[in-house]
Amino acid sequence: MHILEGQGVTKLFGGLAAVSNVDFHVDQGEIVGQIGPNGAGKTTLFNLISAALPFSSGEIRFKGQKLNGLKPNQICQKGVARTFQQTKIFADMPVFQNVLVGASFGTPNRLSQADAAREASQKLEFVGLSAMSATLVKDLTLVNQKRVEVARALATKPELLLLDELMAGLNPTEVSEAMELVRKIRDEGITIFMVEHVMKAIMGICGRVMVLHHGEKIAEGTPQEISCNKQVIEIYLGEEAHAGS
Amino acid sequence: MDITRFIPTNRKLLLVGLLILIIFLTTFPLYSKEYYIRLMAIIFMYIVLAVSWAMFSGPTGYMSLAPAAFFGVGVYTAALLYQLKGPLLPLPAIIVVGSLASFTLAFLTGLVTLRLKGIYFAIFSFGLVVFLKELINYLEIHVSKVGGRHISYVSNTTVFYILLGICVATLLTAYFIRRSRLGLAMQSIGGNEEAAAHMGVNTTRVKILTFAISAVFMGAAGATTAPRLVYIDPGLAFNVTYSFIPILMAVFGGMGTLYGPVIGAAVFAYTEIRLRQQYPYYYMLTWGIILIIIIFFLPAGLAGLIPKLRDRLGGPISKLRKGGEAEEHAHT
Amino acid sequence: MTGTILRIVVSGLLNGSIYALVAMGLSLQYGVAQVLNIAHGEFIMLGALTTWTLYTGFGINPLLSVAISGPLLFVIGFVLHRTLFTSLKNRSPSPAALEGNSLLVSFGLMFIIQNIAILRWSALGKSYKYLDTAVWVAGTAFRVNRLVALAVAIGVGVTFYLFLTRSRPGKAIRAAAGDPATAGLMGVNINRVLPLCFGLGAFLAGLAGLLISMCYTGSTPFMGLSNTVIALIVVVLGGLGSIPGSFIGGLILGLIGSIVSNWDTALVVVAFYAIFMILLLIRPVGIFGKK
Numbered sequence A: 001m002h003i004l005e006g007q008g009v010t011k012l013f014g015g016l017a018a019v020s021n022v023d024f025h026v027d028q029g030e031i032v033g034q035i036g037p038n039g040a041g042k043t044t045l046f047n048l049i050s051a052a053l054p055f056s057s058g059e060i061r062f063k064g065q066k067l068n069g070l071k072p073n074q075i076c077q078k079g080v081a082r083t084f085q086q087t088k089i090f091a092d093m094p095v096f097q098n099v100l101v102g103a104s105f106g107t108p109n110r111l112s113q114a115d116a117a118r119e120a121s122q123k124l125e126f127v128g129l130s131a132m133s134a135t136l137v138k139d140l141t142l143v144n145q146k147r148v149e150v151a152r153a154l155a156t157k158p159e160l161l162l163l164d165e166l167m168a169g170l171n172p173t174e175v176s177e178a179m180e181l182v183r184k185i186r187d188e189g190i191t192i193f194m195v196e197h198v199m200k201a202i203m204g205i206c207g208r209v210m211v212l213h214h215g216e217k218i219a220e221g222t223p224q225e226i227s228c229n230k231q232v233i234e235i236y237l238g239e240e241a242h243a244g245s
Numbered sequence B: 001m002d003i004t005r006f007i008p009t010n011r012k013l014l015l016v017g018l019l020i021l022i023i024f025l026t027t028f029p030l031y032s033k034e035y036y037i038r039l040m041a042i043i044f045m046y047i048v049l050a051v052s053w054a055m056f057s058g059p060t061g062y063m064s065l066a067p068a069a070f071f072g073v074g075v076y077t078a079a080l081l082y083q084l085k086g087p088l089l090p091l092p093a094i095i096v097v098g099s100l101a102s103f104t105l106a107f108l109t110g111l112v113t114l115r116l117k118g119i120y121f122a123i124f125s126f127g128l129v130v131f132l133k134e135l136i137n138y139l140e141i142h143v144s145k146v147g148g149r150h151i152s153y154v155s156n157t158t159v160f161y162i163l164l165g166i167c168v169a170t171l172l173t174a175y176f177i178r179r180s181r182l183g184l185a186m187q188s189i190g191g192n193e194e195a196a197a198h199m200g201v202n203t204t205r206v207k208i209l210t211f212a213i214s215a216v217f218m219g220a221a222g223a224t225t226a227p228r229l230v231y232i233d234p235g236l237a238f239n240v241t242y243s244f245i246p247i248l249m250a251v252f253g254g255m256g257t258l259y260g261p262v263i264g265a266a267v268f269a270y271t272e273i274r275l276r277q278q279y280p281y282y283y284m285l286t287w288g289i290i291l292i293i294i295i296f297f298l299p300a301g302l303a304g305l306i307p308k309l310r311d312r313l314g315g316p317i318s319k320l321r322k323g324g325e326a327e328e329h330a331h332t
Numbered sequence C: 001m002t003g004t005i006l007r008i009v010v011s012g013l014l015n016g017s018i019y020a021l022v023a024m025g026l027s028l029q030y031g032v033a034q035v036l037n038i039a040h041g042e043f044i045m046l047g048a049l050t051t052w053t054l055y056t057g058f059g060i061n062p063l064l065s066v067a068i069s070g071p072l073l074f075v076i077g078f079v080l081h082r083t084l085f086t087s088l089k090n091r092s093p094s095p096a097a098l099e100g101n102s103l104l105v106s107f108g109l110m111f112i113i114q115n116i117a118i119l120r121w122s123a124l125g126k127s128y129k130y131l132d133t134a135v136w137v138a139g140t141a142f143r144v145n146r147l148v149a150l151a152v153a154i155g156v157g158v159t160f161y162l163f164l165t166r167s168r169p170g171k172a173i174r175a176a177a178g179d180p181a182t183a184g185l186m187g188v189n190i191n192r193v194l195p196l197c198f199g200l201g202a203f204l205a206g207l208a209g210l211l212i213s214m215c216y217t218g219s220t221p222f223m224g225l226s227n228t229v230i231a232l233i234v235v236v237l238g239g240l241g242s243i244p245g246s247f248i249g250g251l252i253l254g255l256i257g258s259i260v261s262n263w264d265t266a267l268v269v270v271a272f273y274a275i276f277m278i279l280l281l282i283r284p285v286g287i288f289g290k291k
Helices: A042-049 A071-078 A094-106 A113-127 A141-152 A174-186 A200-203 A223-228 A230-243 B010-031 B032-060 B067-081 B091-113 B118-142 B156-179 B181-191 B193-198 B203-229 B241-253 B261-276 B282-295 B305-332 C001-031 C040-058 C060-093 C095-121 C143-164 C168-178 C180-185 C190-215 C225-238 C243-263 C267-282
Strands: A002-015 A016-026 A031-035 A057-062 A081-083 A161-165 A191-195 A208-212 A216-221 C134-137 C140-141
Touching: A002 A042, A016 A042, A016 A141, A016 A208, A016 A216, A031 A042, A031 A200, A042 A057, A042 A081, A042 A161, A042 A191, A057 A230, A071 A081, A071 B193, A071 C168, A081 A141, A094 A141, A094 B181, A113 A141, A141 A161, A174 A191, A174 A200, A191 C001, A208 A223, A208 A230, A208 C060, A216 A230, A223 A230, A223 C095, A230 C040, B010 B156, B032 B067, B032 B181, B032 B203, B032 B241, B032 B261, B067 B091, B067 B118, B067 B203, B067 B241, B067 C143, B091 B118, B091 B156, B091 B203, B091 C267, B118 C095, B118 C267, B156 B181, B156 B203, B181 B193, B193 B203, B241 B261, B241 B282, B241 C095, B261 B282, B282 C060, B282 C095, C001 C040, C001 C140, C001 C143, C001 C168, C001 C190, C001 C225, C001 C243, C040 C060, C040 C095, C040 C190, C040 C225, C060 C095, C060 C190, C060 C225, C095 C225, C134 C143, C140 C143, C143 C168, C143 C190, C168 C180, C168 C190, C168 C243, C180 C190, C225 C243, C225 C267, C243 C267
Parallel strands: A031 A191, A031 A208, A081 A161, A161 A191
Antiparallel strands: A002 A016, A002 A057, A208 A216, C134 C140
8 A cells, every 4th residue: 555645636726727637656665756847736736635725636545544625734643744845934933842833733642741842852853953942943044944844844753744845945065964864754764755856856865756747747757767758858857957957 | 258149030039029919919909099999900901801812812913803892791791690670690600601601702703713814803803893782782772672781889899809810810821821732832823824734733723712711801801890880881891992902002012921911901001091081082092103103113012122121231140140150160 | 665675776775885885995905905904994984074074164065075085085095005004014024914913003093093083073973964855766755965975886886896897907906906916026016006006995985985974964983983894794795805896795785784774774784794704604705705
């Protein structure tokens, strides 16, 4: 059984299909990437999984259970956590409190206040932010804010983590560090499904990649296979290959 | 001789201060004139309204314009049950009934509007006061055929003590909510509601619960204040001014803190009583201007100034204390 | 029988078109200028009382006095937005904070305007008689002033509705009402359009106030509040962010109010709130709102 599985997933905005009849799956322990030009529907797909948006049609199942109709907080408690393309941190709260929210409300079984605090500390250490526990998140650099988002999501004890453009806005060193972090997360037994534009990351850590374009899945395979796929090169990688990135 | 050992820590100072304050307030009516007892009771009433408003609207950012509605429910419950010709229930029971009525109203209102975007909630909370006034006016005229109601007399001292009690209850509740899971959930909603939901917070339930709890105290305050109004009709009970003044007080004092609304309430309640007789329309005008000025220049209220003050004043005292600590280390 | 129906329809359209003007103004202010102006009713009140002063004090015909009170209220609205709300927009860290702050600011404004009015006009009701003669249509008597007000309100309302739906600047305004940020990116001069729309909203409110003072007695500085609440109900009914929706919603509510009023006048307000609550329960986006 796939840990995450979608069939015929469609999302319409008026007449426009942001996601069109997409079938996909993610298996336990994998790191799967989603790539595609801007507006291809990648974040929309994440929004459908996490119930940030309602379906138009189709079905998504997590560990065999239908996610259709559930609310975001319920999906989180089932074991699916996510980060956001535009970081949705709790800006005026300290770093520790941000992560504490995840530990206090998102876990499958409710934790006591002491256990939640312990969990939050652990996750902060995991991402390397222990020294900044008391700092207000709005005073952090972008890369550290993203670390907070990851720690917060991890604090909910997920089995599946959705990372939405984690690397966006990071310099090459920060990208490498982030890639290390993602590998570390996978080593903890968490399955990862990530949207990315930074090719270095996709090629470096994803075991499998799916390509979306105009809301449809046009290709799927290993990073090697995708980078050789003619259609993909034309539509997406081609421009970047020419640009030399 | 290490004199720094005698400089008290912040916490001890606070507790001692509170203790003195409590003793002062509880014995206040014994040695004060009626006028001042009444004044203090009104200050307590406004503290309750301001703190309970800030309890919900502070952390979540959902601006409720409904305090007057819940206050009015309390007032009118008392008007119905504490009649001049013979109270149907003793005053404490009436206060409980008034609180429950406000709770129920807030719960139902929240159930309908808090699952929608914040703007619907604001609109509905604003309209609620007018709605209740019109509805009860209609019922009184057509069903009970009564114009206004007269209430039994209650002494200033009794009202003082009851309001003091409600005030303490409100402050304690606000304090414990802030430190609890519920408080954390509310802050996360205020920080980013979508993210909060994605981290497992049942945002609708949290909002409704806190909103309803805050209404309890507003209703209690209303039911207790009613006897002092002596004569009550829907227009007097449901008055938008009772929404405006607590909001002004909380924003002025700082709606993000516990003590901010208390300071704001004390300041404005005192000036309101003094100004109401002399300049009834000028002072409301001025307060509207003050509210706008505060939102622009001091959005965190007076409480927002305190960290800055502490930095300025902290210098000499902390130097002294650091010197003492260094000595202690030298001796061990 | 036809007389009663005619009376109900005329009364419904009169009130409804006044509601429509007020609601369109409010919708402009919320949709485009991003301010939920709960002081909106105070502009209605200013319109009514200014008209009274101009007529009883200076003998200026109410219909003509709009040339004075209209621009006056437009300017007040424009200046208020340009000074207060634009500044608030620049200071607010997020749209949610802006919404909350501007709500509180307009709440303060409500008390400021109301109290200035009390100081200027006192708390007593003001009335005047203009075109108070009766005219007979289909065997029923109607006052000329009400028919004239109806004509003006419908005329202005329909013109504005067509302007919004048919003309280019109108469509630009509706686009801005749906998505102000994108409109700004598309070349709409936000710094001018926002205060302009706010001022236009104030103008519409003032005009409505003028018409109300013409048809009804007893304008007081306190008349704003209930008008604001009705306007809010209409805006929700029509759909938040849809200005044409406010027009239709106003007419519907006016007609419903007139029908209920025929049965029991005091129940009208209660009926409005009942509609409001049902609306929030089953279709909060309103008639023309988008989900």
